[in-house]
Amino acid sequence: METKIQKWGNSLAIxxxxxxxxxxxLDYNTEVEMTIEEERLIIKPVxxxxxxxxxxxxxxxxxxxxxxxxxxxxxxxxxL
Incomplete structure (x- = not known):
């Protein structure tokens, strides 16, 4: 799937x-870990x-x- 990166305040959002x-x-407020591996953004739940x-x-x-x-x-x- 292709998508576009959007602006969110001073940050970027997908x-x-x-x-x-x-x-x-993943759900709303799920804590995630973000890493970069070989120019790839990896997002996974903690x-x-x-x-x-x-x-x-x-x-x-x-x-x-x-x-x-x-x-x-x-x-x-x-x-007690």
């Missing part, structure tokens, strides 16, 4: 057809890695565990 957006899993607490806890060792931090007396309902 309209993404609905069919392209759907196939690329994918965040989902972590499980159990996997994160497995990574704690005696070498990287933080010491307890004294923050003073409880001010509210921090301690």
């Amino acid at each position: 309209r993404i057809p609905k069919s392209f957006a759907k196939e690329a899993k 994918k965040y890695k989902k972590y499980k607490l159990s996997d994160l806890l497995k990574e704690i060792t005696k070498h990287n565990i933080h010491k307890e931090i004294d923050t003073g007396q409880a001010q509210g309902k921090e301690l």
Whole structure:
């Protein structure tokens, strides 16, 4: 598909057809990553890695565990 680059304020803009957006899993306000590769503009949705607490806890060792931090007396309902 061919399209034209438009002016948007001091920037340039390209309209993404609905069919392209759907196939690329893009929606209004989707965070995207833009890169240039061999004079090509690549736009793709940002994918965040989902972590499980159990996997994160497995990574704690005696070498990287933080010491307890004294923050003073409880001010509210921090301690139940």
